[in-house]
Amino acid sequence: MTLRAALFFLVTHALVIALIGPQDPVGSYLLLITAPSLAALACVRRARGSQAACKWRLLGAAVGLFSLALLALLYRNVAGLAPAQITASSLILYVFYRVPLTYVAASPGGGNRSIRTVDLAVIALLWLLYYLHMRAMAPLNTALWTQCLHTMSSVQNSLVFCFALIRFLAEDNPDRRDFFRTLSIYALGYFLLALYINTYQPQIPDGSWADLLISALFVLLAVMAGSRRRRPPVAVSCSLRRIVDAGVPLMLPLLLMMVALLVARLQPGLAMAGFIGAMFAYALRSVLSQVEVQRQRDELETLARRDPLTGLGNRRSFDESLGAAHRRARRQGQGLAVLMIDIDHFKRLNDTYGHPEGDRRLRAVAGILDGCLQRGDDLLPRYGGEEFIAALPSPEAMHALHLGERLRAAVESAALPAAEGHVTISVGVAWQAASDPYEPGDLVDRADQALYRAKHAGRNRVHLAPALQARDAPAAPRA
Missing domain, CATH: 3.30.70.270 (Reverse transcriptase/Diguanylate cyclase domain)
Structure with missing residues (x-):
């Protein structure tokens, strides 16, 4: 998305809110759904020819799932359903939205299929824990349920931003560095926006000016993903890169432990499952990583003694x-x-x-x-x-x-x-x-x-x- 197209989109959304507003929020919802859809398309397009292609596609998938969550809210509004009737499906979509986003921010990537499977299992356990806790709390107390939801969302959003920022500071590959720069800005914007709405305007009606803020965040993501500017390589400290490379595998288990800690007071059984899963997954991943490193070392040792042209020794x-x-x-x-x-x-x-x-x-x-x-x-x-x-x-x-x-x-x-x-x-x-x-x-x-x-x-x-x-x-x- 170009800057002119972004400004035109935001001005259009602002006019819809100013002229119609909360009286008929369908128009605002339609533009609100369009914004993350455009951002998802921009991410998928950016993946072409990029060395961070998989990461861009995962970010696009996450933003696309956010559009589906907004579509569920639009359906509630058009169909005239009560908020409680759509809560579960919206919650599932928001949970799924964070799955690829968390994976791309906190997973080291690479490795063999077994290592990637462990990372995905940690994320699956993380969001299963999150969903089960929210589902169990919903019938008990609306205010308590909302408070738990906002607290857990804030913690997760802040950690995603921190993980993305750390990856950006330690990345020396231009393509991957651009990706983590984009993800850091987007994650920070999402964290601040969610914190502002949940804290200062929790009862704001649909079709209000808060919709424009949400739309602006995704338009910004579309502009950054669609930018053709390519920055030159940046020299990164070898020590910093080694520290981050060694610490990245801790990110997913740490996030799982944080969520488990938040649910410990009300659901100790779920919390215990989270702690055990985090420790077991990290231990298993460490073992698999050591096996992979040893395999690569043996391959390098063989290649160092083998002539690549003839297949004989050198x-x-x-x-x-x-x-x-x-x-x-x-x-x-x-x-x-x-x-x-x-x-x-x-x-x-x-x-x-x-x-x-x-x-x-x-x-x-x-x-x-x-x-x-x-x-x-x-x-x-x-x-x-x-x-x-x-x-x-x-x-x-x-x-x-x-x-x-x-x-x-x-x-x-x-x-x-x-x-x-x-x-x-x-x-x-x-x-x-x-x-x-x-x-x-x-x-x-x-x-x-x-x-x-x-x-x-x-x-x-x-x-x-x-x-x-x-x-x-x-x-x-x-x-």
Whole structure:
């Protein structure tokens, strides 16, 4: 909604109230229902392309439910029903109005389905508690019922505003920050307006100037949601963001405890159910959150050691696993072989076919090499660029050389198209016996030198690095 349209709407509503007023409040009711409907549409429209799309939709749903509650009051007025005949249905609609509003303000969002289910269960218990208490109090004492209703509404409205404001101050994402700014302003306006009407004008008739105040609040929300102004990112203190992120899961249980505290004097059974539900839900959510964090940590750990293009390990995983492979080979009484593998003329292949096709060749070669190394002790990561490296137990140098030849022949027989002919590889092989005192890093250097010689000799071949002599070995450390 533009500013001009908002002013036109409010002027129209003011004229209806001034000319007709409480004598026939239907016209004012119709405009009063239209205002939150326009705000709901503006929120849904704002969700398009926004990183806070789900939050905008939930706010739109909440405001739409408020329109339905006003529609129920209009029906009461048109049908000539007594206030008591429509109280229950109006109360249900106002309860439902606060459900998505509370969820979007107090729920951390994100997480897996189980965590979101716990949040929704807390909100469901919160408003069930609220509704049962109000329903039980209605037949007893009208004044007491109204006082309880106003008190609980004020507490809930103020907490929704506080939660939204805290989320706004700690949010650094521009889209989500704009959303929580809008929600904070709307929640504050709703809290102050409800407090003013309930405290100073509780018996105000329908169709009076209070309707214009309510209409103005929703028109303001429609203007803010429909605004095309996008503010730049704001630097937020990391400490503040961490504190708020850690504290947000407490918001829903805290709200549930506050409502339980308000009903404790008159309905201790409901209050006890609220307290137990809040504590149990927070404990369950904490457990589920820890499980989710551990799962994400394991995934990140796996991704940190995995090459995303080929699905093989990366250089980091090889460097961390080489020492363990060396010790394992020694325990088995075997030597250790390292094979450095390079795709021949890979730059020319990329220049001819393009990088996407080059990536497909890399994946194909990785699959062929991985298929030739089937033992669980064999390491085969992508070492970098078009290079792969393998480390595996091997009883003798000739066995390692034959393995390198098998890898070379397997790639060549696949006949993958290349810039000139088919894709081939060059392999440098280095081997050391179980009794050799050299570090496994020396094997990598020797395999790299052997690869250089294989490429220098014409490519598409395997070269075995000569064994180190005693004089080439590093000096033994002194005792």
